[in-house]
Amino acid sequence: MKKHVAELKIDGHRLVVKSEEDEVYIRAVENYLNNKIEEVKENTKAASTLDLALLAALNITGEVLKTKETLDKIGKRTEELEELIDRNIQ
Numbered sequence: 001m002k003k004h005v006a007e008l009k010i011d012g013h014r015l016v017v018k019s020e021e022d023e024v025y026i027r028a029v030e031n032y033l034n035n036k037i038e039e040v041k042e043n044t045k046a047a048s049t050l051d052l053a054l055l056a057a058l059n060i061t062g063e064v065l066k067t068k069e070t071l072d073k074i075g076k077r078t079e080e081l082e083e084l085i086d087r088n089i090q
Helices: 023-043 049-089
Strands: 004-010 013-019
Touching: 004 023, 013 023, 023 049
Parallel strands: none
Antiparallel strands: 004 013
16 A cells, blocks of 8 residues: 655644555544644643643543444444344344
């Protein structure tokens, strides 16, 4: 797969990345991260860039874990419903 090179600006810092994702996706990730950093800035007294980045990473990780938990519940419920349908069809 083709690698895309993109220059990102994360909280004012320049960062060059290579990714297999397309430009639109890379920009969406960049915007999402910058928005999360801005949320942290509004809700904390953290001043250093590293602290802001780590707090944003913690928030994003929390979102990912909650999403995975929700998907697991949906997957389990789907399996239960499939079994119920199979039993009622037979």
